[in-house]
Amino acid sequence: MPEEAAQSPRRRAGRPRSVVLDRELIARAALKLVSTHGYSTLTMSAVAKSLGVSPSALYNHVDSKQELMQWIQEIVMDGVDSSVFATHALDEALFRWAQSYRDVFAEHSPLIPMIAVLPVSGSPRTLEMYEAVAGGFVRAGWKPESIVPAIVALESFIFGSALDATAPLDIFNPGQYAGKLPQFEGALDAQRATGKNNSETAFLTGLAAIIGGLLVAGTNN
Amino acid sequence: MPEEAAQSPRRRAGRPRSVVLDRELIARAALKLVSTHGYSTLTMSAVAKSLGVSPSALYNHVDSKQELMQWIQEIVMDGVDSSVFATHALDEALFRWAQSYRDVFAEHSPLIPMIAVLPVSGSPRTLEMYEAVAGGFVRAGWKPESIVPAIVALESFIFGSALDATAPLDIFNPGQYAGKLPQFEGALDAQRATGKNNSETAFLTGLAAIIGGLLVAGTNN
């Protein structure tokens, strides 16, 4: 199997014979593993196996599993649509950007605790995204010092919502406490009667609320 | 050391001689470990050691480490102030509740990915909290079907903000990309010049925005 990978591109003269692994290959293999079998199956061993290589071989190309997960983040970040800030009004752009951001990380929620804490300097695509978002705020006439807090507030909501999106549908079922929580259960029944997905409704109404609320505060005072 | 624990309370006649472990003791030991040395040191082995017992002994009282973490959650949840809904107007109550909620889980962020996905039926204190919050919405005249999505949206923002609160202060430092992101770096400099903690500002302005935005939508239409 390694031969297949080594022979497929026509080799330039003087190049080493069979370079099998590199960052791109490892990251893609990891992403494929995660996409098909979930993050619980993402082990260095499994990644190595899918590449037909021994686990220790990976450490010639990656420092740690943590770094490998940052590589995955970088690829995943490509799915976030930051182009809308160049084409739409700020409120509409924020709405679309936030939705793509949440949808992407709902599928990769194990990355969230890591991203929330990691310096952005390690992720050029994240920085590109921030540049696009900040540009949208600037063009809308925002006070400069209010822009970064607004972005962070939106991101907090987005990450929290992405985590929530992975929750089971019956997460609010009171179980043995049924009948003892009149106010909450009434609210729960009314929500259920709408037939809508609660996580989705919460995200959309919350997003509209926070964007609306921020826009009121961000330009005036 | 086990003798000390066994002899301290006067024993009622007929009681077994030296019951050392129980749920409360284990949970408190785990919480103490976490509070003093952080979640990275929370291993079954470390908990056992702090109790002067072998790791396998714990499994006579707890099913898994996951369950132990739920016990910690239950204790931690006590630090969230839900009493404000009985004493304050909805907007003010939401503000105070959310702040205590975020502050508590900023110190216990590793619990967040677990909580976001776990059925609330396992946590009576969480259910009590929901009952108090829902009561606040009901008394403020909210449409019943809008209450649960509002709570979930607020919780998503709170959990996301609690994760963000653990981030290093210089998380946005562009590093080697300095000078290439004019809009974002301008916004960053302006925020820095305020001298305020960015995470705190983001939480407070975001919270005001989402509460304000929700209150506009929740009662009218």
Add this chain to the structure above:
DNA sequence: ACCTGAACACCGTTCAAGT
């Protein structure tokens, strides 16, 4: 009923040895 000690089935990571 509850504890100990050994064992199991994993992890991520290191490193000497090979090519």
Add this chain to the structure above:
DNA sequence: ACCTGAACACCGTTCAAGT
């Protein structure tokens, strides 16, 4: 330069054996 295989230092968890 890059791979293999053995080894290390952990995890959480199980289980037979003791009291």
